[in-house]
Amino acid sequence: MNNHEFEQFVHDNGKDILRFCRMLCNDGEAGDELYQDTMLKLLVKRQRLDSQQNVKNYALSVSTLLWKNKKKKYANRNRLVPIDSMDRMELEENLYMADTSAASPESRILRENEKSAVQQTVAKLSEKYRIPILLYYSADMSIQEIADFLQIPGGTVKSRMSKAKCLLKKELEALGYDR
Numbered sequence: 001m002n003n004h005e006f007e008q009f010v011h012d013n014g015k016d017i018l019r020f021c022r023m024l025c026n027d028g029e030a031g032d033e034l035y036q037d038t039m040l041k042l043l044v045k046r047q048r049l050d051s052q053q054n055v056k057n058y059a060l061s062v063s064t065l066l067w068k069n070k071k072k073k074y075a076n077r078n079r080l081v082p083i084d085s086m087d088r089m090e091l092e093e094n095l096y097m098a099d100t101s102a103a104s105p106e107s108r109i110l111r112e113n114e115k116s117a118v119q120q121t122v123a124k125l126s127e128k129y130r131i132p133i134l135l136y137y138s139a140d141m142s143i144q145e146i147a148d149f150l151q152i153p154g155g156t157v158k159s160r161m162s163k164a165k166c167l168l169k170k171e172l173e174a175l176g177y178d179r
């Protein structure tokens with residue numbers, strides 16, 4: 001992969017990878033750091049990357065492996081200073097929505113509270129269930145892509161996602177959300 005192809009890859013897939021990193025870490029700063037580490041590792045290895053292959057999956061696997069290596073460090077940061085999982089992109093989206101929508105302030109606050117509750121509930125899931133959910137919803141990967149990425153059968157991905165959704169539903173209903 002040459003420099004131009006790498007720049008195009010970052011332009012096309014950077015937001016998905018950044019979103020995945022932030023959600024995986026459940027912390028905007030740690031997610032940004034993980035994203036930078038991932039891109040640095042890809043940049044160093046760009047000559048060995050084949051743009052015809054699925055580089056996005058490789059980048060996501062690099063970020064997952066880097067995250068697992070730094071997991072204890074990020075856990076300590078989150079325990080010492082809990083940070084909302086809303087990242088800058090979501091903040092910009094909310095500011096844009098506030099300018100363009102006629103929604104009342106109350107409905108926006110309720111929607112933000114609901115979104116925060118869902119994100120916190122997802123963050124509480126075990127790694128086994130959280131990673132497929134994050135890959136599916138934040139990185140826009142299909143079930144088969146997730147199966148290939150995690151090196152497990154597609155049926156296992158489906159069952160983990162189903163179990164995760166059941167756990168999320170149960171937890172959110174306990175918090176008073178009925179959707």
